[in-house]
Amino acid sequence: MMAEDALRWEKVASEEGPQLPLFKVCIDVMRHPQSAEKFERLVLESEDWVNVVAVTRDGKSVMVEQFRFGIGDLTIEPAAGIVATGEDSLSAAKRELLEETGYASDKWRYLGSVQPNPAFHDNLCHHWLAEDVVAVQPPEPEAGEAIRVHLMTLEELREAMRAGSLRHTLALSALSRVYPLWELPYIQNDSNDQ
C-alpha cells in the first residue's frame, strides 16, 4: 500500500488567470507526487452555492424555470444561488427562495453539502429543505434573471426528468435527498445465472 503522500501533489506556483464572469481563475503549477513532473492545473474559485427543496403544505415542490446559458435552453430546478460574502448558507437559501419564487418558510432543515466539481471548483453547494412554504410576496428576480415559478408534484418532477428539462446535477442532488427520484437497478451478483 502506498503512503498517502504518494497521491498528494505539491503546489509549486499559482498565478491569477484571465478575468472571467462568475469565477476567479487560478492557474496552479503542480508537481506530480511520483514522477515530479510539473503540470498546469485550472482552479475556478468562487463562493459556495446553495439550493432549496421547497415543499408546500400539500406536498408540491416550488421550482423555477429559467434559461441556462451553458446549455442554451430552459431548465426546471429548485431555487438556487450564490452565498454572498459574509452570508451563511441558510440566509442565502432563504434569500434566494424569496427572491426567485416569493415563497418563505420557518421550517428549515440542512440536507448536507456536495462538491460541485472538486477537479476544478474550490467550493461547496449546500442543500436545504424548506417545508410548509407559503407565497408571501411576488418574486423579485434580479435584473439578470427571467424566471417562471412552478408548483410540481413528485410525478411532475419525474416527468420533467424524463423530458430532459430537470437534469442539472446539483438540482437532482438536492431533490434526491428528499424524494425517491429513480428506481435502483437490480444488480446481478450470481454469475451462475449468466
Added chain:
Amino acid sequence: MMAEDALRWEKVASEEGPQLPLFKVCIDVMRHPQSAEKFERLVLESEDWVNVVAVTRDGKSVMVEQFRFGIGDLTIEPAAGIVATGEDSLSAAKRELLEETGYASDKWRYLGSVQPNPAFHDNLCHHWLAEDVVAVQPPEPEAGEAIRVHLMTLEELREAMRAGSLRHTLALSALSRVYPLWELPYIQNDSNDQ
C-alpha cells in the same frame, strides 16, 4: 401564464474568451427576454464526461482515490474521464475504467446522463454501471494522474461520505442510481401536528 418566449434569451454576440486548460471559453452577449437589457454570460465548452459505477462479483465498488486540484485534497470517486472526440460514452467508460483501475467487464448498463452545470457548462456527464468487473491488468494512469484503487462495500462508501472524502456531486449522482446512499427525510405535511 407567460409565453415560453418570455424566458428565452437571445444571443446577440459570442466571442471566444481567454485560453484555459480543460475548456474552450466563450463570452456570450445575451438579451434579456423581458427588459431587452444585455448581459455577458460565461460558457465553458467541453466534450461530455463519463463515470462508471463498477461492481465486483462479490458486490464491492471499484473506486479511485486521487488528488483533486480544485479543492486541493484527496477524494474517493468512481473511475471517470472525458469522452474523446469521436468516441461514444460506453467506449470512454470502458477505457477510463481500464486505465484508472485495471478492471474490465462485459456487462454494461446505461444509468442515464446529467448536466454537470447548465448555467455555464454545455456538456453532459454519462453514468454507466459495469457489473461483475474483474482485474485484467495493472492500472495505466496517464502522466498527469496519480491514482490509488479501492474496493469498497456500500457501508464503506457511506463511511467515506460521512468522512467527507466522497462528496463529488457527479460521483454521488452515479452511485445514487445504484445504491441507497442516504435515508430520505420524513416530510411533515400535516400542519396540525406543529
